[in-house]
Amino acid sequence: MISRAIAFATAVVVAGYAEAQTIVTRSGEHDTFTRLVMRLPDGVEWSLTQNENVATVNVGSPTAVFNTQSVFDLIPRTRIRSVSQAAPGQPLRIDLGCECSVDYYQQSDGYLVIDVREGRPLALAEPSDRASLPLTFPSARAGRDFNIDSRDLASARVAMGLEDAVEQTFGSAKRQPLHTGPVEIPLLGDETVVAPSQKVEDVAVPDTKDDDDKPSPETLTADSSLLMDLEENRRAALVNDTETRLLQQIGRASDQGLLKPNEQGQAALQLDPLGNENRPLNPLDNMSVTSAIDRETGLFAVSNGRDEAASHCIPDLEIAVQKWGKETPFAEQIGALRNEILGEFDQLNRDATLKLARTYLYFGFGAEAVSTLHMLSESNLKPRSREIMTTMAQILDGEELPVNTIFSGQQTCSGGAAFWAAMADGVVKKGANSDAIQQTFARLPAHLRVQLGARMTRLFAEAGDPSVAKATLRSVDRTGVEGVPDRNLAEAAIAELDGDTDAVARNLTEEVAEQSQNTPLALIELVELSYAERRALSPDVPDLTASYELEYRDAALGAELRKAEVMALALTGSFDAAFKKSAKLEERDGLMARDSVNTPLMTLLTENADDVTFLKYALIFAHEAGATRAGQVGDIIARRLLDLGFAEQAEMILRKMSLEPQNEDRRMMSAEAHLQLDQPQRALVELMGLEGQQADRMRAEALWRNKEYERASEYMMSAQDLDGAARGFWLSEDLEAVEAISEDAAPFRSVAEVTKQIDSAVREPEGLPPLAEARALVESSVGARSSIEELLRKVERTPDEVED
Numbered sequence: 001m002i003s004r005a006i007a008f009a010t011a012v013v014v015a016g017y018a019e020a021q022t023i024v025t026r027s028g029e030h031d032t033f034t035r036l037v038m039r040l041p042d043g044v045e046w047s048l049t050q051n052e053n054v055a056t057v058n059v060g061s062p063t064a065v066f067n068t069q070s071v072f073d074l075i076p077r078t079r080i081r082s083v084s085q086a087a088p089g090q091p092l093r094i095d096l097g098c099e100c101s102v103d104y105y106q107q108s109d110g111y112l113v114i115d116v117r118e119g120r121p122l123a124l125a126e127p128s129d130r131a132s133l134p135l136t137f138p139s140a141r142a143g144r145d146f147n148i149d150s151r152d153l154a155s156a157r158v159a160m161g162l163e164d165a166v167e168q169t170f171g172s173a174k175r176q177p178l179h180t181g182p183v184e185i186p187l188l189g190d191e192t193v194v195a196p197s198q199k200v201e202d203v204a205v206p207d208t209k210d211d212d213d214k215p216s217p218e219t220l221t222a223d224s225s226l227l228m229d230l231e232e233n234r235r236a237a238l239v240n241d242t243e244t245r246l247l248q249q250i251g252r253a254s255d256q257g258l259l260k261p262n263e264q265g266q267a268a269l270q271l272d273p274l275g276n277e278n279r280p281l282n283p284l285d286n287m288s289v290t291s292a293i294d295r296e297t298g299l300f301a302v303s304n305g306r307d308e309a310a311s312h313c314i315p316d317l318e319i320a321v322q323k324w325g326k327e328t329p330f331a332e333q334i335g336a337l338r339n340e341i342l343g344e345f346d347q348l349n350r351d352a353t354l355k356l357a358r359t360y361l362y363f364g365f366g367a368e369a370v371s372t373l374h375m376l377s378e379s380n381l382k383p384r385s386r387e388i389m390t391t392m393a394q395i396l397d398g399e400e401l402p403v404n405t406i407f408s409g410q411q412t413c414s415g416g417a418a419f420w421a422a423m424a425d426g427v428v429k430k431g432a433n434s435d436a437i438q439q440t441f442a443r444l445p446a447h448l449r450v451q452l453g454a455r456m457t458r459l460f461a462e463a464g465d466p467s468v469a470k471a472t473l474r475s476v477d478r479t480g481v482e483g484v485p486d487r488n489l490a491e492a493a494i495a496e497l498d499g500d501t502d503a504v505a506r507n508l509t510e511e512v513a514e515q516s517q518n519t520p521l522a523l524i525e526l527v528e529l530s531y532a533e534r535r536a537l538s539p540d541v542p543d544l545t546a547s548y549e550l551e552y553r554d555a556a557l558g559a560e561l562r563k564a565e566v567m568a569l570a571l572t573g574s575f576d577a578a579f580k581k582s583a584k585l586e587e588r589d590g591l592m593a594r595d596s597v598n599t600p601l602m603t604l605l606t607e608n609a610d611d612v613t614f615l616k617y618a619l620i621f622a623h624e625a626g627a628t629r630a631g632q633v634g635d636i637i638a639r640r641l642l643d644l645g646f647a648e649q650a651e652m653i654l655r656k657m658s659l660e661p662q663n664e665d666r667r668m669m670s671a672e673a674h675l676q677l678d679q680p681q682r683a684l685v686e687l688m689g690l691e692g693q694q695a696d697r698m699r700a701e702a703l704w705r706n707k708e709y710e711r712a713s714e715y716m717m718s719a720q721d722l723d724g725a726a727r728g729f730w731l732s733e734d735l736e737a738v739e740a741i742s743e744d745a746a747p748f749r750s751v752a753e754v755t756k757q758i759d760s761a762v763r764e765p766e767g768l769p770p771l772a773e774a775r776a777l778v779e780s781s782v783g784a785r786s787s788i789e790e791l792l793r794k795v796e797r798t799p800d801e802v803e804d
Helices: 002-020 140-146 150-159 162-170 217-228 232-255 263-268 330-340 350-362 366-373 383-397 417-425 434-443 446-462 466-477 487-498 501-514 519-533 541-551 556-571 575-589 591-608 611-624 627-643 647-656 664-676 680-686 693-705 709-718 722-731 735-739 749-761 770-794 799-803
Strands: 022-029 033-039 046-051 054-059 065-067 080-085 092-096 100-106 111-118 183-186 192-195 259-261 287-289
Touching: 033 080, 046 100, 054 111, 065 080, 092 100, 092 111, 330 350, 350 366, 350 383, 366 383, 383 417, 383 446, 417 434, 417 446, 434 446, 434 466, 446 466, 446 487, 466 487, 487 501, 487 519, 501 519, 519 541, 519 556, 541 556, 556 575, 556 591, 575 591, 575 611, 591 611, 591 627, 611 627, 611 647, 627 647, 627 664, 647 664, 664 680, 664 693, 680 693, 693 709, 693 722, 709 722, 722 735
Parallel strands: 022 065
Antiparallel strands: 022 033, 033 111, 046 054, 054 092, 080 092, 100 111, 183 192, 259 287
8 A cells, every 4th residue: 555655646747847847838920030938947058959841959868848839829830830758858849931040048036038030140251360369358457448257248148149159069058069169159140250269378279189299288378379469450350349249139139129228227327437436337227138938928028127126016927817727627626625624623724715716716706716815824825815806806706896906007017917917907008018918918728718808808999099999899709608698798898989870879779679787887878879960769778777776775786777867768758757856866876966867858858849948937937047057058949949039048147157158159049149138239249259150140130230230341341241231221311332332232222222313213303493493392392202202112111210
């Protein structure tokens, strides 16, 4: 029995070790290269070699297994044809599909990045004497002038990928080279540089002769001295060649996103190499060494000040819900953990209880997770961890969260905290790290993506980001799960963002018909859409809204449903019932709730109600409404009151809007109301500064009522009312102005001509004998009588003159 137990334990340990050595290989496609990324186990030696169209990754672990199942999910089989491993511990074989070069580097966190590029990079011109040109300054004084020590040079080499290049030659960063002489080190391409040994005096000459023919130490010393006494042009050529190579690699690293300026470092550090000789310079102080790993991998290196900048972000290890469960059925995992909660002597197993709570979160059961956490005392669980998991549980259950949570202010983080912060805030804020949010969502198990996908889609749709919203919904579709909760609301949000109101109404109607837990919210949005688009609403919608309002009357959603009910009643034309509900809304939810429904209710009343119903509530509104309510809908109500002849009530509403920003339409309506109230002087005051034909026409009317016919005629001319202008000039006895107007445009001009004929006919004859003078007077009297009769036939009295 003991031997069997030992064998079983050994098998478990070996299996666990083998599982720990699984290397997941991920991929990403770019314009100029294809990328593979894999996390190498700690302490494992590795090497990469390329033989024509085959690249091989060797890992010094007999149990290493490369997981390559998802490699070609994101990349085509163009640059990389296949990726395979013969057996555990065997090398990873990468078959290339082109004449490609393989570049790679390893990050400090263990991730190996392999880039496959088409074509071979051009090799730089090699120095004339490759065996004797070290990649160092020729003299020690040059190093002292720049105050750069070996540690700074090592840091610069790491930043530009030189250390990774050494690994490519030697096979491992931990493996020592077999010789100490100058070695050709390939950089990110095929070009090479010559790396020196630690000391020039220690340069070893290859053993190509017998022992008797070996050069003596004195000869080696002399050769070394010759190396240090190079001519100035040789040293300049060396420096120029080295500078060219470094600039090329820096440019390539910058294009790949490996290097970028460190803004914080530049702002906080001012280098003065010539004025401060005692302070050493760090070549990396002004640059941030970052990674160019694909977004799909979710790996982002940050600048040197990342600890200070992201100290408020919750680490991914504390919120990695995707790692808190397994793919085995829910009942098996929960059942086994519940059996482990109580141990010997009914003592609570802290680890099993915590794992049970996390497993509940993994499967999306927030309330159960919180109940399990209550079993742990304060001494068994840190308050921070408890608050994190409790907030995550509330997010999974869709509960209302306070304004400030443990995730507040973390939407800009580069890890999973950004996703949970957005879900907790209920809105994607400006400047949020949308990439981190998407990557965290993609790492969630399928059932959690289904549970949270529609909600996340709505958040990005409301934030005005249709691409992310649609990508999230497609990610949910790829799970193959039917009946996704909130899907109709998510599709409605995307359709609204696209401006497709028909699709919005269709999705909301389907959600209402399903009678799910989202039906109340869908009802509210459907009523608001119907009001905004002035769509017809089904007559049963108000009753359905009232039934849900009764169910949620004490919840926060109840107040929104009461507002929606008032709008629904107004949309269906039930204004009496709508105003009754509005009065009850004020009694229950306060004046702010009444003001929130004032605009849709009075707008629909003004637009759709008959005259009697409109006057029934509009006249009351004119007397009782304050400045706030009048400012919301006063313009349209005053306009209809003026059209119906209720100038006094219209002017009353316009006076209450005096604190609102003045506009031309409102002043025009006020002038019109004063004219209807026979207050021409006040109308002229309201019209001061206004331009246009309508304003001139109203000025002319006000002046006409003041008997200022000549000025009124001038404004009529500006308003293109030529016939009225001719009448005004005639009344002001300015017949010459009348004659200047065309008779076709002003028929009243004929009246002025008849008037002029009468003036000529009634003149007394001069220089005639008495009898002839009497005969002339009789004839002129007859002519004047005929002209006056013609004048009276042509002149029509205005309504105002008839009243007078």
